[in-house]
Structure formats: C-alpha cells, structure tokens
Amino acid sequence: MLQSLYIENFAIIDRLELDFNQGLTVVTGETGAGKSIIMDALGMVLGDRADSAVVPPDSKKSVIVASFDIRSEARISQWLDQHDLLEDHQCLIKRTLSSDGRSKAFINDQPVTLSMLKQLAEFVIDIHGQHAHHALLKPLQQLKLLDQFAGHQQLVHEVSGLFQRYRELKSQLQSLQSATKDRADRKTLLQYQLQELDEFALTDEEVNSIEKEHQRLSHANELKQTSLIQLARLSATEDTTAYSEHNVSDILQKTLSELSDAQKLDNRLSPLTEQLQSTIIEITEVANELRHYTESLILDPERLFQIEQRLSLWHDLARKHHIEPSQLVAHHQALTEEYRALNADEDSLTALEQQTVSAQKHYFTAAKKLSRSRRNAASQLEEKVAQQLTLLGMKDSILEVRFESHEDTPSQDGLEKVSLFIQPNPGLPAQPLNKIASGGELSRISLAIQVVTVSKGTIPVMVFDEVDVGIGGATAEIVGKLLKQLAESAQILC
Template sequence: MLIGLEIKNFAIVSNLSTEWHNGMTAITGETGAGKSIAIDALSLCLGERADAGAVRPGTDRAEICAQFDISQLPLAQHFLEQHLLSNSEGECLLRRVICKNGRSKSYINGSSVTAAQLKEIGQYLISIHGQHAHQHLLKAEHQLHLLDAYAGHNQLLADVKERFKAYQALIKEFNQLEQQQQQQAAQKQLLEYQVAELDEFALQPGEFEEIEAEHHKLSHSQTILESCQRELQHLYESDEQSACSLLQHSAQQFTELASYDESLSSIASLLSEAAVQVEEASREIRSYVDVTDLDPARLDEVETRLTGAMDLARKHHIKPEELVEFHQSIAEELASISYNSDRLVALESEINNALEQYKQAAKLLSESRHKYADTLNQLISDSMANLSMENGRFAIDIQQTSDKAPSAMGFDTVSFLVSTNPGQPLQALSKVASGGELSRISLAIQVIIAQRVTTPTLIFDEVDVGISGPTASAVGKLLRQLGKSTQVICVTHLPQVASSGHQQFFVAKEIANGETYTQMNKLSKEGRIDEIARLLAGDNISKMARANAKELISAHA
C-alpha cells in the first residue's frame, strides 16, 4: 500500500510531504484548490507521460517520490527481483524527475529505470479510477476486460492466447508456403518459356565466336577476292613486269656478278629464295581465289544467326558469349523447382487441430464468463438499488458468433445491459442510462470488481460527480466498506462521502508574494468536523452544520 508521498515543484505545489494509512482516506478542498494534485503526481510517478508543463514556473525541475509497503505483494516483489531492484526492507520507492525542458528520469529503489518499467510495476501497486471512468464503460472491449478481471481469468486467457498464437503461426506458415508456391509456379512458367526459346535457338559452345568471325569474313569477301586478284597480278601474272619476274631477273644478274665477286653470291641466293617465296605465295593466292566464291545466301544465314544470338543476349541482359552458360543455368534452375505439396497437406491438418484446441480453450473461457456474469448481474443489480436505483436491473449479455474469426480474447462478444425503470426492457448502457445513472452504475461496478482484484491501493478521483443525498451516503458506505479490505483514497466534494473516510486530507490554495501555493494537510477530529460542516453549509458554518457534521462522522465510527 501507499505509505508516503513527496512532491516538489509540481504544478502549483512547492513542497508537499504526506503519510498515508490503511482504510479509506477522503480528500476534500475548495474548488480550484487542486484536490487531485496528489493523484496527478502519483500518475506521473507510475509512468504516465510527462511534459514541461508539470514543472512549477520559476524552477528547474519537478520531483515526485512515492513510497509503498510491498511486504504483502508477491507480484511486486517478483518484479523487483526479476529486474534486480529489490531492497531488504519490504518497501518500494518510486521516483520521477521532470526537467523544465520536458525530459524526465525514472527511478525504482534508487536505480535508474524507464517510464515503461514504472508503469509495469504500478499495476501491482495502485489502480486509479477517474471521474470519466464511466465513459470507458460504454466500450465493448472494456466491458469484456471488467468481466475477466472480476472472474480472475488470467490462466484461461493465457491458454486462449497461447492456442490462438499457435493457430496464427500455422496459418502464417500456410499462407507463406502457398504464396511461395504461387511465386514458384510463375517463375517456372517464365523459365519454361525462356528455356524453350533457348532450346529452339540451340546455340552451341563457341558457336557465337565462330559465326561472328565468319560473318566478318563473309561481309568483306568481295573486297578480299578483288584484292587477291589484283595482288596476284602484281606478284606473278602481270603481262608486263611482275614482282616474281623482277626478282628472278635480279637473282640472275647477281649470280653472274658473283663470278666476279664471291661476296655477292649471298645476295643472289636471297633474291632467288624471295622469288621462290613470291611464286609460292602466288600459288596459294590462286588456290584461295579458285575455291572462294561469293555466297550471299550463306551471308544471310550467318547474319540471321548472329542477329538472333545478339537479340537473345539483349533480352536477358547478358553478353552474347554468355548465352550458352546462361541457357545451362536456367535449365538447371527449372529442373530444381519442386512444390512442397506434402507440407501444405500436413499444414491443413495441423491448422484444423490447432483450431479445435483453440475452440476448446475458448469454450472453457466462455463457460466461466457466463458463470461469473450471473454472479455479477445480481451483485451490480443489488448495488444499483443501494445507489437509489431501486428498480434497476443489470445484465451481461454474452454472444458467440460462429463466423467470428479467432482472437486472443476468445469468441465472446460482451455487452452490458441495464434497465432503470419498471417495465423497461434491458438495453445497452449507452441507450438507457443518463449521465448520473451511468456514473453510479460505473461506481458500483468498479467497487465490486475492486473487491475481487487484488490491487492494494484504489484511488477514486471524483467518481461521485452527479450524485447527492441518500445516494451519496450509499456511495460513502460502499467505499468505506471497501476500505476494510484495501487502501482506498477518494477525492470528493460530497460531505456524505468525505465523512465515510477513516481519515481525511484538506487541500487549500494560498497566495503569497504574488505566487500560488497548494497545501494538503491531514485533518484532526475537530478539523474534520469543520470541513464536513463547510461542505454542508458553505463558508458560513453554523452550529447546526457542525452538529450535522458530527452526526455524519459518528454514523461511520
């Protein structure tokens, strides 16, 4: 439970230190004094979002410390042990520092933590019910949460969520495998077309280089033949002087000259050899010209083959020389594609089994919800009667729709129904209850559920707005009764509710040196009488008002 709260430089609070006790604590004060300031500070200390506006003007930072006794709270102890934040005193100290630039720091037992960790441990320490809690009551998901909280469905919900996750995982695997096979089918179709096209073209290893060279030759064959014939004339067949005849003539001349000078014989030999070489070259040229014909059809054939290869290469964004290797690789890829149909069939069976297990877990949860809904219906109807709704009836409608997709919360759809007048049929809360009635119904539900949910400290922030008279007295009795089993802190403006508290704080606003300060002080017995009298009669407290205040307080003693 909460045992201490210190607030520094928060909003209009300069410095505030309070001690808290068992039972029901009422917080009252003048309008605008900041009765909810302690609760707002606690919310920040429990991890709520902070901003620079929380820092008191003229100061650098706000600081809030909340001290809890967790000696009887095993869940809170486990959290601290799990995160290595325990101390040996059975206490837990939460601290939040908010700087004027909007940044904040969080601490648990002196160790730096995240705001999320503050929020996580906060669920084991305090439950805050604000004055707008009844608005959440109109939402179907919140109604379902309240029913499960009252019934203590933690294990059943965990079972349903576990089965749901297993079912979802199988569905995901099935969808992925099916999508993969669809993609493979599309890929196979593409590869089949590509391989068939390349098979039909049937380019052989090294063929492209060969036809490229042949095309180059054939496209220049006319020029080659004409040049060969011309040069043959020059070398050997000219009627005038050919190169061969000139060499032969020169060789003959140097042979004759060598008879006079032996050193010229080598020249004669060289010229003779040259003549022989020219004659041999001429015979080869003649042979080449004789066997080479101009073949336009072959040129067209080679050109078509070469163009086809280049077109295929461009189509696949590769070089023509790489076509054969590419053909082989996609043929192998096509051969490697196989469909895992067996796994799809197995998955269908596993999905059906997982769905059946999910349905069984969801059925157990639904059966328990119906059981506890019957109990809640009677308790809340009785509580409505105590809150001046004598003819009120409350019912929780639980529906199961066969076509509803599985979810982590089961198959149930929950709706809170109410009838506030005799003869009026049960209808949804939003259609029947007025604002005041909805506030009372909400309070009744919160108190009843709080008796089952083991949160050690319950805070009610002006949840009694819109009620008065006998109803206010009933609310006070309800909260005081709840205070016997758990710590209850209630911000109120009603004397009937305030007088029900085991102790009471008074919040006042003061102005000094042009600055506003809020103070919260625990009231003595006489102080409580004066404050209850003020709530009854206003600032002009009469003897009768004080007598009424004494009577209200004594009624709960």
Template sequence: MLAHITIQNFAIVKALELDFHKGMTTITGETGAGKSIAIDALGLCLGDRADAAMVRPGEEKAEIVALFHLQNNPAARRWLEDNELADGDECILRRVITKEGRSRAFINGSPVPASQQKSLGQHLINIHGQHAHQLLMKNDYQLTLLDQYAGHQHLLVTMRQRYQDWRAARNELKQLEKSKEAFEAQKQLLEYQVNELNELALGENEYPELEEEHKRLSNCGDIAICSQSVLQSLSEDEDNNALQLLQFAQQKLAELASMDSQFNDLQQMLDEACIQVQETSHEITAYMDRLDMDPARLNYLDERMATIMRLSRKHQVSPEELYAAHQALNLELENLNDSDNLIEQLQAEVELKLQACMAAADKLSKSRKRYAKELDKLISASMHELSMQNGKFHIALDSQPETHLSPLGVDSIELLVSTNPGQPMQALGRVASGGELSRISLAIQVITAQKVDTPSLIFDEVDVGISGPTAAIVGKLLRKLGASTQVMCVTHLPQVAGCGHQQMFVAKASEKGSTTTSMVALDDQARIQELARLLGGSEITEHTLANARELLIAA
C-alpha cells in the same frame, strides 16, 4: 499500500509531503484547488507520460517520490524479485522531469525505463477516474472489467498464446501457398539444370584426373621420343651409354679397392649407382610398353572437358567446383519437391492449433458466463441500494467462434440495464441517464475492485452526478471497501467525505504572482469545519456544523 509521497516543483505544487494510512482517505478542497494533483503526481511514478509543462514555472525540474509497503503484496514483491530490483518490504518509486521535458525513472534507486514503472504500478495501485462511466460504453473496457472480476488471468494468458501460435502457423501456410507458383517456375529450371548435370555424371575428383590424362595423351609423341632418347643415353646406345661407362669405372674401382681398402665405400656407392641406372632403364622401357597413343580416347577427353568447361561457365563456377554445384542443386530440388508435403503438414498443424485455440476460447467463455451471472446479481443489488429500486443489470455475452476469434477469445459483450418497471433490458448507454450512469459505473467499480489484488485503490471524483441519500450510500460502500483495502477518494460530497477514516484538505494560495497548492491532513475539529463548508458553502453556521458532526458520527 501507499505510505508516503513527496512532491517538489510539480505543476502548482512547490513542495508537498504526505503520509497515507490504511482504510479510506477522503480528499476534499475548493473547486480549482487541485484536489487531484497528488494523484496526477503519483501517476508519474506509476509510469505515466511526462511533459515539460508539468514542471513548476521557473524551476529546473520536478521530482516525485512514492514509498510503498509490500508486506501484504506478494505480486509486487515477486515482480521486484524477477526484475532484480527487490529491497526488503518497501519499494520506492522516483520520477524526475526536467524543464526541457526529459524524464528519468527509478525503482529502489536503480534507473529503469518508465515502462517498468508502469508494469510494477499495476501491482501497487488501481486508479478509477471520474470518466470511468464514459469508458463503460466501450466493449473492450467492459470485457476487461469482467475479466478482472473473474480473475482468470491464466485462461487469458493461455488464450493469447494459443491464438498467437495459430496465427503464426496460418501466416506461414499462407506465405508458403502464395510462394507456390514461384516455386513451380524455380522447380522447372532446377529440374532442367539437374538433368543436364545428371547426364554429365561428373565424379567428385574426376576433372583433375581428366586433365592429367589429357595432358599425357596430347604429348604422347613427344613423351615417346624423349623417353627413347633417355633410354639410349642410359643403356641402349651401342657405342656410348651411361651404364657401360659406370660398369667400366666399377671394374677400375674394384682394382683400387683390392690395393687399398679405403676405396671399399666408394666401390659400394658406385655399385648402387649402376643398379639405379639399370632400374631407371627398366622403368622407362616398361612405361614405353604401356604408352598407348589412342586418338579416340584423346577425342573423348577433348569433348568431355569441353562439356565440363561449358557447364562450369553456365553455373559460374570453376570446373573443380562443378561437382559440388551439382550436389547443391540436387538438394535444392529435393527441398522444393518437399514443399507440397510441407503445405500438407502445415495445413494439418494449422487445424490442430485452431482446435487448441477454440478449446481455450471455450474455457474462457464458460468462466466469463459464470462470473457474469454473479456480477448480474451483485450489481443489480447495488443499483437498488443506490436509489434505483427497480434497476436490473445484465451482462450479455455472445460467443461467435466463426467471426469473432481474437487473442481475447470469441466473446462479444454488451451491458444491459432496465431502470424502470416494465422497461425491457437495453444497452447501458441508451437507457441510463447521466446520474444513473454514474451510479451504475460506481457500483461496477466498487464491486470489481473487491476482486482485484491491488492493495491500494484511488477513486478520483467517481461520485460526480450523485447527491443526497445516494451519496451517503456511496460513502458507506467505499468505507466498507476500505476495511480490507487502502482506499483514497477525491470527492466534493460531504456524505462521502465524512465516511473516510481520515481526511485531507487541498488549498490553493496566490502570493506575489505565484500560485501554490498545499494538502494537509485534518484532525477531527478541522474535519467538522471542512464538512460544514461542503454542506453549506462559504457560510458555516451552527446548523451546518451540527450536520457535519452527525455525518462523522454516522460514519
């Protein structure tokens, strides 16, 4: 519940501190005194949009601080814990607005976006404004009222999630179907490119091997001549070759070793050199035996490498990268070939999600119809209490799965009333007069408020258009509501004001060209004076004072 509010430099308020209590608190005052100013200030702490015009003229900033007790508000405590802003059994909301229009918001001392204050505010206070009967003409607001009364939030969450899932799958399917023509053109190009590369059938490391072989065959003549020359120098020249010279040196070194053992190691080294020369000669001979000067093979290599180079340029890759490019194109073609299967899969998925969506909508519709019947009886009975003895109220729900599917289900809603005997049920706005509309709106707000978890309710002049005995009934309805919920009611009716467990008075004063609004809690004697003023206007008589006392006693 709201326990305390401090307002500084807001509109025409210089400074104001108010304590609030359980039960029903009524707020009265002269016309134009600013009876709703505390509610407007509180709205800023609940995330309403800030404006530079809200700062009192001549001041640097406006500041509003609201203190809430959370002992009986598990929803608000859970929200604070989830957002790591909890601070025991109390919650302090603070809003600062500068004269330039900049705004800062705080929850329990931590700076937060105003949107977070608004999100938390839904668990703290529910404000019913004086224009609620105008909102009552709008179908979306009517549906919201019914859903609030039904309290089936879990069904609404499920419905919204199922709808979003179905919508996302349907959009994906549409996009895929829309892209199918472009896919076909791309598919034809890919098939041509892949077939061309399939014909080439290039191996993963083939091109470097082809290069090496081509290089060898292209230089085959030079290789043979050079190899023969090396062979002659090493061992085949009859007059002078390396092997003969080494063998001669080998003999001489053997003689030296027989005379001095220090030549043994050198002799061994020379023996190894002879062996190396012999082996080199043998390897060159074997190589020349294998050397095949094949013009046909060289021609084949020329043609294949030219084809590889051409396709590499075509695909803008190096010859070494052509194999990888081929594999990538193959994969892309496979994915495109799978698109038809994907469309079929998505079509089945969309149908399943639609069925799930309709199942959620059906559960929501059944719940709405159940609580609509309950509301029909309660609001009709309340209309009788509010001097519409022959009034009937009916919530018409029409489920239209084919045309009306939305995140809120498949239901369209219309509020129907009959206020006179024999009169058929018709749309609320076409039948009810202004006064009747205000009374019906108030009945709906009071009844639905009893089912809302918010621990504090504010009614801001919702009794406009009501007077006499009906006003007394309205006051009793609100007082009854205040027995279980904190109720604050801005009113101009003495019958409603007298029903409050406590009452506050708003006054406006002008001094030295400056206007200031104040609000004070009234004791019993001051309440009698204020009720008498409301009953009799500016002239307070013994008769109006007696009537004021009777109002308090009756309450």
C-alpha cells in the same frame, strides 16, 4: 499498498509528503486546494503523459516519488524480479520532468522506459479519475470487469497465450503455403536480416550484463576517486596521502598508545584498550578490502568505447526491426525459426499443419471453457450489481450482460464480445450504457460494479478522484459506506 507519495515543484505544490495507511484514505478540501493535482501527480509517476506546463516557472524540474509495500503482492514481486528490479519488499517509483519537457523514470533507483513503468502500474494501482467511469462504456473494459468478477484470470491468460501460439503457427504455415516467389523474396529478406543479427550475436546473458558493465566503466574514474578519498581517511598510504592529511588508523593508533600508557596506572582501562585494538584490526581489514577494490577498478576507455558502440548498434537494430531492445534476442530467434521453416521440406510443412491444427484445437477448447465461465458469472454479476444499485438510489434498475459470439473471428480475448445494458425503469427496454444520458447514473453504475468486482481483483490500490460528483444526501452516505466496503479488500484513496 501505497505507503507514501512525495511531490516537489508540481503545479501549485512546492513540496508535499503524504503517508498512507491500509484501508480507506479520504482526501478532502475546498475547490482549488489541490486535491486533483495530487491525483495528477500520482498518475504521472505511474506513466501518464507528462506536460512540462506543470513545472513552475521558477523551477527546473518536477519530482514525484511513490513508495509501495509489496510483501504480499506476488505478481508485482515476480515482475520486478523478471526485470532485475526487485529489492526487498519495497517498490520505489520515481519520475522527473524538466522544464524543457524531458522526462525520466526510475524503479528502485534503476532507470526504466516509460513502457516498463506503465506495465508495472497495471499491477500496482487502478486510478479512476473524474471521468474514469466513461471507460466503462468501452466493450473491452466491460469484458475485463466480468473476467475480474468471475475470478478466472488464469484461464484468461491461458486463452490469450494459446491464441498467440495459434496465430504464430498459422502465420508460419501461411508463409510456407504462399507462392514460391513470395517464399523466395521472404527468404532473401530474412537472410539479410539474420546476417546482421548473427554478426551482432546478442545473447540473453549479454542483455543482463552489458548495461551494468557500461554503468561501471563510465563511472570508473568517479568510483576510483571516491574510493581513494575514503581510503585516505581510513589509512595513510603513498597513494592516498594527497587526499587527506589525517586518517583514522593513525589517530586510533596514537589513542591506543596513550591509553596503553594510562592503563599502566589504572588497569580498569584494560577492556577499553582491548576494544580499541579490535576496532583498529577491523578498520585495517576494511581499508585492505577497499584498497583491493580500488586496485581492481580499471579505467578502460577502449572497452567503454566498445560497449557504447555495441549499445548503439543494439538500439539501432531494435529500431530497424520496430521492437524494443529487450526483445531483440527473442526476435532474432523468431526470425531464425521462420527462416528454417522456409527451408523445410514437405514433411516439415505437414508437421507444421498438424501443429497448427492442434494449437487451434487447444485454443478453442480453452476459449469455450472461458465462455461458459463468463456466462455463469454474468448472472451472478447482474444480481449483485442490482443489489448495489438499489443501495445507490437506483432501486428498479437492472443490469444485463449480453454476449455476442464470434467463433468465426476468434481473438486473444476469447470467442465473444460483451456489452453491458441497463434497464433504468420497469417497462422500458434495456439500453447500452452509452445511451444513458445521466453522468450521475453512469458514475453510480460504475461504482456498483467496482464494489462487486474488487474483492476478486488483483490490483492492491484503487484511487477514486471526485467520486462524489453529482450525488448528495442519503446516496452520498451510501457511497461512503460502499467505499469503506471496498477498503476491506483493497487500499482505497478518494
């Protein structure tokens, strides 16, 4: 759940700290009070496009920080763990935007790319802006909502993975089956690319360590100075006297000496002198550990230069291959496998053909299972949405889920396209949602669908901006009740 939101120097907001609770949270206020600005800030910290115009003229940068409690969110924890960003049960997302348009993003105090921030946001929160219900007009969004209602996300991911596998094998097979000259040209290109990648020789282990080592070496001098200062405060040595004239150890030793003399006059001071002796021992141990740490810090500009050169080459290679740096190892492996495939003999070609046929079979088996599940869920979705539309003042409206099969053009989304049709009144033909003239009707249809799908969803936080636009009276009261109902299954902000 979203625990808190901190906004600094964003549009008309100088500084704002908001704490949130589970369930339903309603943000109210007059027009122009800044409600939508809060939503814009939340969107920006989760990866929306950053516009330097939101930075006030007298400020250098805007700062947005969102804190999430993820102790019951396994998917989010797993994603953070995979990216070495997991820290207890907290997820702290921070984004800064300078007046010159430069933006920085952080997850649990670690710098991340904007694409990583957007990936995480898909698991964390679902924001419905003032015009977000228009997203419902997109076929892929309609399919996504049906899948969410059906609760077969694991099957959806399985179909997507099987399709990717089938497509990769099919691509390899087509490469092998292409003309000899095409294979030779491709092999020459791969030889050149692999020579570069082989010489660079990046490994998964280095991916995880090189940036951390760069951070440590680039700040080694700062770390050493800080350690020496703190060591000087703990205990005087030849290396630290220049940093502090007074230290804790000397002061405590003097205190112990004087207190021991006083103890001779009153033995009730004995427990205090014993505690003080223990404290001095502990501080001495801390000072020794800090001294060892300080001695272990090595200012190695040559190694730092080598790492920076390697990081630069790493990013250059990634740009050259049009991929993210984190994908370079996998890309290298994929090119290596393709190169081996090009060198394969007829037996390898036959084996690849068999693998492709098998992958296609597995894909279609899973995709047809997904199709059946979708069609079974469609009738239930129609019925439940109709019930909600009745509550929202659209008593005679009927939602229809229509399928268009395309087994001849399979995709990672399955074997069909989904379109939502609405029959607003009896006797009138059902029309696609994009034919509905009333934005208010579309908004209510969107809300009705959200109500029946959120209970089976996996996104813990939902935000509705201007959810009451175009409604009033009894319908507005119903909308409030529906939002409260949504809040039983997710954290709702509106």
